Amino acid sequence: MELLCPAGNLTALRAAVDNGADTVYIGFRDSTNARHFPGLNFTPQQAARGVEYAHQRGVRVLVAINSYVQAGGWAQWQQAVDEAARIGADAVIVADLGLLEYAAERWPSLARHLSVQASATTPEALAFYQRRYGVSRAVLPRVLSMAQVEALAADTDVELEVFGFGSLCVMAEGRCLLSSYATGESPNTVGACSPAWAVQWQETSQGREARLGGLLIDRFAPEEPAGYPTICKGRYEVEGEIEHAFETPTSLETAELLPRLKRAGIHAVKIEGRQRSPAYVGKVTSIWRSLIDRIPEAEGDYTPDPAQVAALREFSEGATTTLGPYERKWQ
Amino acid sequence: MKAPQIEYALPLFLTPLRWVPGPVNAAIVPVILQQVLAEALADGELDILVDKVLALEVTDARLHYGFTLENGRLAIADPKGADVSIRGDSGAFLALAGGAADPDMLFFRRRLSVEGDVALGLSIKNLLESYEPRHRLPRPLCRALEAAAAQVKV
Numbered sequence A: 001m002e003l004l005c006p007a008g009n010l011t012a013l014r015a016a017v018d019n020g021a022d023t024v025y026i027g028f029r030d031s032t033n034a035r036h037f038p039g040l041n042f043t044p045q046q047a048a049r050g051v052e053y054a055h056q057r058g059v060r061v062l063v064a065i066n067s068y069v070q071a072g073g074w075a076q077w078q079q080a081v082d083e084a085a086r087i088g089a090d091a092v093i094v095a096d097l098g099l100l101e102y103a104a105e106r107w108p109s110l111a112r113h114l115s116v117q118a119s120a121t122t123p124e125a126l127a128f129y130q131r132r133y134g135v136s137r138a139v140l141p142r143v144l145s146m147a148q149v150e151a152l153a154a155d156t157d158v159e160l161e162v163f164g165f166g167s168l169c170v171m172a173e174g175r176c177l178l179s180s181y182a183t184g185e186s187p188n189t190v191g192a193c194s195p196a197w198a199v200q201w202q203e204t205s206q207g208r209e210a211r212l213g214g215l216l217i218d219r220f221a222p223e224e225p226a227g228y229p230t231i232c233k234g235r236y237e238v239e240g241e242i243e244h245a246f247e248t249p250t251s252l253e254t255a256e257l258l259p260r261l262k263r264a265g266i267h268a269v270k271i272e273g274r275q276r277s278p279a280y281v282g283k284v285t286s287i288w289r290s291l292i293d294r295i296p297e298a299e300g301d302y303t304p305d306p307a308q309v310a311a312l313r314e315f316s317e318g319a320t321t322t323l324g325p326y327e328r329k330w331q
Numbered sequence B: 001m002k003a004p005q006i007e008y009a010l011p012l013f014l015t016p017l018r019w020v021p022g023p024v025n026a027a028i029v030p031v032i033l034q035q036v037l038a039e040a041l042a043d044g045e046l047d048i049l050v051d052k053v054l055a056l057e058v059t060d061a062r063l064h065y066g067f068t069l070e071n072g073r074l075a076i077a078d079p080k081g082a083d084v085s086i087r088g089d090s091g092a093f094l095a096l097a098g099g100a101a102d103p104d105m106l107f108f109r110r111r112l113s114v115e116g117d118v119a120l121g122l123s124i125k126n127l128l129e130s131y132e133p134r135h136r137l138p139r140p141l142c143r144a145l146e147a148a149a150a151q152v153k154v
Helices: A010-018 A044-056 A074-086 A097-106 A123-133 A146-154 A178-183 A255-263 A278-293 A306-314 B005-019 B022-036 B038-042 B045-049 B090-097 B103-108 B118-131 B139-150
Strands: A002-006 A023-026 A060-065 A091-094 A111-114 A135-139 A159-167 A199-204 A207-212 A215-220 A235-238 A241-244 A251-253 A268-271 B054-058 B063-070 B073-077 B084-088 B112-116
Touching (some): A002 A010, A002 A159, A002 A278, A010 A044, A010 A278, A023 A044, A044 A060, A044 A074, A060 A074, A074 A097, A091 A097, A091 A135, A097 A111, A097 A123, A111 A123, A123 A135, A146 A159, A146 A255, A159 A255, A159 A278, A178 A207, A199 B112, A199 B118, A251 A306, A255 A278, A255 A306, B005 B063, B022 B038, B022 B063, B038 B045, B045 B118, B054 B090, B054 B118, B084 B118, B090 B103, B090 B139, B103 B112, B112 B118
Parallel strands (some): A002 A023, A002 A268, A060 A091, A091 A111, A111 A135, A159 A268, B054 B084
Antiparallel strands (some): A199 A207, B063 B073, B084 B112
């Protein structure tokens, strides 16, 4: 199985390459990707240097151009695809249909991966993307149970990539507008959920207050672990109780599923976190390299090395982890 | 040095810096920063600090500095009324400077806090991660910093 690791800058890219990533995925410094934060991501020149560093070491580089093209913004998204082709990226990760078509026609030899933002979950949808736009791989949205992932893998010849580790979202991928409610912006439009300009933290006598677009969305008691403020992970008063009304902040951690994912024929496991530091990328990459290299061939109970799982948990938002939708009985 | 001890010792080492006279700080600190951030300065990445003040507060050592960019050079500024304030204990700052800790994790664990202009704070975080100023220090000093940072329990 291929290990795909995130990088928000050259230092993180080198950390991923040096610690055993098979592939690194990056984004340009604008709203054409879903991690558009100030000071993060690559200029075309930096991306070219990253591709050179990775290719010299046998590691591939993918460019995420996975936000949706906005009205009047075609030139910007088109340029991102052109830049990805020019710097020698190995594939682009795209969700927008118009952009997929453009990439397929203008740069036919540049592989096209279907972004998680496109939310394709059926063999028919995957076959369409493959036939119409020559999509070779799809990233599955984090809504499917393990049994559904297995069934889908058995029914498609498009390569499948799944998320293995990192922050989770409310899992309405490609369709979530919660952030727009407070900020007027969402990942699909400007490439960021809870854009930094709309975030406000205040340390008060009651604890850390987090506001988004002026709305109080959480208050953390002095010793309580805190996360990045998103509407879906906030706490609200519902029928007199203050609670996580949408979802509890937690991180996906699927080490124990690795043998099943491998048997199902899943081609690649993706680590979330282009917005995280080189320290995170380096350590998480090295742990996942070792987990993937040690997947047992035999069926039966599998328990990943507890020390490695504990080390992964250290990096989690909320410091708790879950199998997320993979183990969910309901949909 | 045993793991936890550095965290107790560090504020004691750093606290005397409080009594360094302002003009001395104003003369020395920018020279060091100019050196370790030369590449970022040359790339214009620190232009985000033009007319803006970043405050760093080391809570346990009671140190409080402000930084700004003046005529293309980093300068000390009054931390009061800073545009963004990053506050943390000395262990957290050491772990960051030595590249041993993930700033998000320190923030989630409440070892760091950010108040004010979050976009500016995030830009600075991202630029420090991208340029890794410790590598501009003389090599033995960088190694020593990394070794000390690795001792911090986060």
